[in-house]
Amino acid sequence: MKVLVTGGAGFIGSHVVEKLIQENCQVVIVDNLSTGLMENIHKEANFIKMDIRSPELLELFLEEKFDYVIHLAAQTMVHKSLELPGYDCDVNVLGTVNLLEACRKTTVKRIVFSSTAAVYGDVTMLPVLETSPTVPTSFYGLSKLTCEKYLALYKKVYGLDYVVLRYANVYGERQGDGGEGGVISIFTRKIHQGEPVTIFGDGSQTRDFIYVGDIATANYQSLLTVHSGDIYNVSTQTEIDVNTLIDSMGKVSSKAVTKIYSQPRDGDIYKSSLSNAAAKQQLNWQPSMPLLDGLARTYQSLI
Ligand SMILES: NC(=O)c1ccc[n+]([C@@H]2O[C@H](COP(=O)([O-])OP(=O)(O)OC[C@H]3O[C@@H](n4cnc5c(N)ncnc54)[C@H](O)[C@@H]3O)[C@@H](O)[C@H]2O)c1
Incomplete structure (x- = not known):
């Protein structure tokens, strides 16, 4: 299968690409190298230097005919989102909408979205469940939560299948x-x-704290699961x-x-700890x- 990984030159993205290549997937990376590095790019992946907000993204999708998209490209810093909420929104929300448009107009079967524990904000009941209230305390958390809602509506309106993964602290x-x-x-x-x-x-x-290799496996398992349109914490x-x-x-x-x-x-x-029972059950995954x-x-x- 042919998989587009956005943000594949970044920390988590480079591990996701490695896992997909081990599993014999054909991988294309889109990354603007704003925080990602050329040295992180797997030699067996096809790298395209492009911004996810680019109008040329649709052309790329029409040419490449991706089966799946794993979307990691983002503005990832909480403090930067508080200083520059407009920039955070531009990259994280508008960038994601541009990507969703390309997905629904082409052959994409499913998109896997990298979300975060920051969508929950300050929660007192631990471990945090996927159904716990979402009250983000940063624009980063808010932009990720907004993307989750876009995904749900894209599924409802256009039938675009998705899985949301909310990561704990990855290392x-x-x-x-x-x-x-x-x-x-x-x-x-x-x-x-x-x-x-x-x-x-x-x-x-x-x-x-969850190891990045376990995050990569959760992303791969999200391509295989029969459960779609769901949200999973990925944590220990x-x-x-x-x-x-x-x-x-x-x-x-x-x-x-x-x-x-x-x-x-x-x-x-x-204090922070996320329940991982749903991911264990429905993604056939566990931290190892x-x-x-x-x-x-x-x-x-x-x-
Ligand atoms: N690291 C964590 O603990 C953690 C926790 C929760 C969620 N996440 C999410 O996981 C994903 C990956 O995070 P990471 O820690 O690997 O960060 P990272 O900064 O290493 O990776 C992000 C990648 O996206 C690329 N990128 C950024 N803006 C882009 C744009 N407009 N167009 C194209 N490419 C762009 C960067 O160059 C980089 O390679 C993000 O979506 C982040 O929000 C990370």
Whole structure:
């Protein structure tokens, strides 16, 4: 099958492409290299440097006749969305609508959309279910939630099939500092350079860290599932507090780590863990990478 991966030069996209190629898919990447890197592009994929907002996207779809689209290209930074909500909306919402137009006018059987835990905002009941209230606290969360709603209406109006994946905090090889799981790459560099790591608050805040290879598998499984028009959290459903995370990184790096505690940041979520029961059941998927092994791989690749 022929799959278009938008954002395939990025952190998660490059792992999705690798998985698809392992599964003998024919892969085309569309990426404008705004945060993605040429060195992340798989040599067996066909790379097209293009913006997802480009009017030429439809022409590409007509020529290439994709079976599936995995859509990862996005403005991914929460703080940037707060500084530049119009830019975030342009890339994430209008870019996605441009892509959906190309999908519904051509041969695309299904689109898999990369969404985020940021659509939930501050939730007190853990683990967060897909049915929990969605009250985003950033324009990034809002733009992703808006795209989810566009997908639902495209299915209703044009019959375009879709799967939404809401990722927890993703980490792994080729990770940059800016995205949602970027804290691990920031800590890695600090630990490697023997510098202290700064923790906002007392380090008891938790996150649900999921290895990028498990995200790639969830995307592949989303092409195969018979369940369509659904939303799935992709997570470990395990809370890791920041102190434990840093101690684990100390273990895998065999380095002594100095922690500095500073004021908690406004707007940071205190605890986070997403239920993954639906993805396990309906995508025939489960997270397979233990945290220490995933951290070791990440550490080795980033130093
Ligand atoms: N990293 C995480 O923890 C996390 C968590 C939840 C959701 N996500 C989502 O997963 C997806 C991938 O994120 P990532 O962490 O790999 O980020 P990334 O920045 O590494 O990848 C995004 C890719 O999209 C490309 N891109 C951006 N704007 C584009 C445009 N207008 N046209 C074409 N290409 C464009 C970039 O060049 C980059 O290669 C995003 O949709 C993000 O919102 C990531």
